[in-house]
Amino acid sequence: xxxxxGMVDPAIFQDLQARVDEDTAVRDELKDIIQALxxxxxxxSFVLSRAHSTPVANLREVLKAAEESIxxxxxxxxxxxxxxxxxxxxxxxxxxxxxxxxxxxxxxxxGWLGGYKYDGGDIKAGRLLTIEELxxxxxxxxxxxxxxxxxxxxEEYLQSLISLVEELTRLARNAVTLGDYERPIxxxxxxxxxxxxxxxxxxxxxxxRRRSDGLKYRVKDVExxxxxxxxxxxxxxxx
Amino acid sequence: xxxxTTECKPEQPTGPFIAMFEGFRKELDEHHDRRERIIKASxxxxxxxxxxxxNVGQPxxxxxxxxxxxxxxxxxxxxxxxxxxxxxxxxxxxxxxxxGGNQEFIEALxxxxxxxxxxxISYDEAKARIAMMxxxxxxxxxLQQEGSVVPLSPEDYILGICDMTGELMRFSVTSMATxxxxxxxxxxxxxxxxxxxxxxxxxxxxxxxxxLTSGDSQKPRTVLDDLRSIRLQLEMFEAPYGPKWVxxxxxxxxxxxxxxxxxxxxxxxxxxxxxxxRPKGWMPDMSSDxxxxxxxx
Numbered sequence: 001x002x003x004x005x006g007m008v009d010p011a012i013f014q015d016l017q018a019r020v021d022e023d024t025a026v027r028d029e030l031k032d033i034i035q036a037l038x039x040x041x042x043x044x045s046f047v048l049s050r051a052h053s054t055p056v057a058n059l060r061e062v063l064k065a066a067e068e069s070i071x072x073x074x075x076x077x078x079x080x081x082x083x084x085x086x087x088x089x090x091x092x093x094x095x096x097x098x099x100x101x102x103x104x105x106x107x108x109x110x111g112w113l114g115g116y117k118y119d120g121g122d123i124k125a126g127r128l129l130t131i132e133e134l135x136x137x138x139x140x141x142x143x144x145x146x147x148x149x150x151x152x153x154x155e156e157y158l159q160s161l162i163s164l165v166e167e168l169t170r171l172a173r174n175a176v177t178l179g180d181y182e183r184p185i186x187x188x189x190x191x192x193x194x195x196x197x198x199x200x201x202x203x204x205x206x207x208x209r210r211r212s213d214g215l216k217y218r219v220k221d222v223e224x225x226x227x228x229x230x231x232x233x234x235x236x237x238x239x
Numbered sequence: 240x241x242x243x244t245t246e247c248k249p250e251q252p253t254g255p256f257i258a259m260f261e262g263f264r265k266e267l268d269e270h271h272d273r274r275e276r277i278i279k280a281s282x283x284x285x286x287x288x289x290x291x292x293x294n295v296g297q298p299x300x301x302x303x304x305x306x307x308x309x310x311x312x313x314x315x316x317x318x319x320x321x322x323x324x325x326x327x328x329x330x331x332x333x334x335x336x337x338x339g340g341n342q343e344f345i346e347a348l349x350x351x352x353x354x355x356x357x358x359x360i361s362y363d364e365a366k367a368r369i370a371m372m373x374x375x376x377x378x379x380x381x382l383q384q385e386g387s388v389v390p391l392s393p394e395d396y397i398l399g400i401c402d403m404t405g406e407l408m409r410f411s412v413t414s415m416a417t418x419x420x421x422x423x424x425x426x427x428x429x430x431x432x433x434x435x436x437x438x439x440x441x442x443x444x445x446x447x448x449x450x451l452t453s454g455d456s457q458k459p460r461t462v463l464d465d466l467r468s469i470r471l472q473l474e475m476f477e478a479p480y481g482p483k484w485v486x487x488x489x490x491x492x493x494x495x496x497x498x499x500x501x502x503x504x505x506x507x508x509x510x511x512x513x514x515x516x517r518p519k520g521w522m523p524d525m526s527s528d529x530x531x532x533x534x535x536x
Binding site for chain 2: 006017021024144
């Protein structure tokens with residue numbers, strides 16, 4: 001390249017090239033970890049999807065199996081956290097944000113079904129894992145404000161909550177199919193409470209807003225299930 | 240639609256998660272406020288940068304510094320106003336909110352720098368300039384903590400330089416139309432020298448300076464030479480696969496940049512072929528789609 005002029009110091013672009021190449025190397029390094037996480041997330045959701053066709057009485061086994069796959073997810077997240085913590089978080093987080101969300105979605109559903117801190121007795125469903133609890137489980141910081149490190153963001157948590165609501169809506173119907181008329185009531189209340197929470201947020205016109213707009217339809221779906229049950233006098237008598 | 244879950248007053252939502260969500264609301268509000276401050280600053284920086292470019296591009300160099308002072312000031316105010324919002328974790332969080340302003344400012348800065356020094360401002364110089372502008376709002380630097388400056392990413396710089404070629408094009412064409420020549424630096428003994436001395440004696444890009452002297456190895460560098468060398472560097476630059484800014488670069492900025500160089504080449508062709516017949520107020524014909532090899536006449 002016979003550059004005819006001294007106008008551009010070639011060092012400028014060599015330096016920029018080096019910087020950009022460095023970023024590419026970082027991305028390549030993270031790619032494998034993120035792919036493994038994605039794969040193990042799928043395992044978790046595969047196992048947990050059995051909850052839709054398993055009566056509560058037999059759920060113990062599902063939760064146990066889920067815990068095994070969850071542990072591999074936790075390992076992956078630790079690896080990711082280690083590799084990514086030295087990087088500017090928001091420069092690269094779009095690489096793993098989706099995978100982190102599905103990891104959290106799995107955990108939230110597992111927690112709701114009663115898997116978290118399960119001590120072997122009766123399974124107690126209906127728990128909402130807080131963002132702090134998720135941080136403990138995944139062994140990562142959450143919702144950082146100043147420190148530039150790997151963490152779980154509030155937005156990711158909120159996105160995952162929406163996914164949880166969607167999953168529970170499905171579960172409400174499927175519980176009825178399994179002859180479980182109590183679960184829809186529990187879900188109904190839970191989903192409403194979460195929806196009430198989302199309603200006090202001032203969301204801007206972003207993806208969180210768009211997805212949370214759909215929450216009211218999920219709430220309605222669950223209400224319809226409860227309505228169908230009550231119409232047929234199938235609701236368990238409170239007492 | 241039975242979605243009135245808060246059957247009572249919407250003012251007083253109740254439920255087990257409300258307290259938690261109130262915390263979330265506060266954080267999201269802070270986030271949105273910060274983002275909006277940055278977007279607004281970015282817009283103001285963009286507007287002022289455009290004005291600087293417009294003024295600087297006029298063939299009235301002596302006055303440009305004065306009339307642009309207010310715009311530089313505005314930009315400085317905006318940069319220093321948002322510097323604290325763009326620190327640490329937040330530096331990259333809002334990078335795409337400030338990139339527009341940064342790019343536009345780089346365009347203005349590099350164009351201005353080029354007219355004064357006939358060289359391309361480096362990434363580090365540009366970064367240092369923005370750092371400086373985001374700092375000294377008031378003289379008392381104690382108010383702001385160390386290193387509280389608006390960051391400039393390599394991406395912003397490259398995209399800004401792409402835009403700057405458009406200004407060089409406009410500058411060249413205007414000059415050809417009014418003076419009948421391509422702006423060139425003063426003749427130098429070694430125009431290809433990479434030493435800083437090469438730019439020292441040509442500190443001012445002057446339209447009235449000597450025009451091309453044909454067939455001479457000592458001919459001065461012209462804007463077209465410089466445009467070509469920027470183009471060469473940008474074409475040689477290997478953009479990584481994936482990030483968003485790369486598609487912007489490849490689908491939008493690069494084609495426009497090539498177009499700009501083409502336009503100047505075509506205009507110079509027109510000038511070369513029909514130069515002597517040029518009536519007053521003649522504009523170079525840029526609609527010609529023939530490729531002109533201007534250097535080989």
